[in-house]
Amino acid sequence: MLYLEYAQTQRLQTAVVTGREPESDFEVFVAKRLRQHGYEVVPQVGVSGYFIDLAVLTPEQPNTYLLGIECDDATYHSAKAARDRDRLRQQVLEQLGWHLYRIWSTDWFTNPNAETEKLITYLQRLR
Incomplete structure (x- = not known):
């Protein structure tokens, strides 16, 4: 069944809505901007033992996700171990x-x- 879904949509629904709130005001700001542009956003979606900060639902297929968004703060830049761990995490999710x-x-x-515009442009390309 999952294979057929993936073959049809090129998206695999392997996510769990956790009901958790956004972890930072930054995530809240990004989600608010997306909602202002008509996108439905779910915070802290669980996927294979990981959490995606914000997941954007596909407007035409509300049961699938169009994009996962990671919101990184300034401390992330200085944490080499976090960057290495996130590379592996990103590979698994992709x-x-x-x-x-x-x-x-x-x-x-x-x-x-400008950052909102870049994000909206990327979402439009995915659609």
């Missing part, structure tokens, strides 16, 4: 059919309008 998009808090808070 093998499960997820498209991932990383937003850096420093870029977002420097120019939220």
Whole structure:
């Protein structure tokens, strides 16, 4: 059944809605911007033992996810172990059919309008 879903949509539904709240105000700001552009966003979606900060539902197929968004703050830049761990994590999630998009808090808070526009453009390309 999962294979047929993947063959049809190129997306594999392997996610669990956890009901957890966003972990930071940064995630809240990003989700709010996406909702203002008509996207439905779910925070802290569980996938294969990992959590995706924000998952954007596919508008035409509300039971599938179009994109997973990772929101990284300034402390992430200095944590080599975190970067290495996230590379492996990203590989696993992409093998499960997820498209991932990383937003850096420093870029977002420097120019939220430009970063929002980049994200919306990327979402439109995926659709």
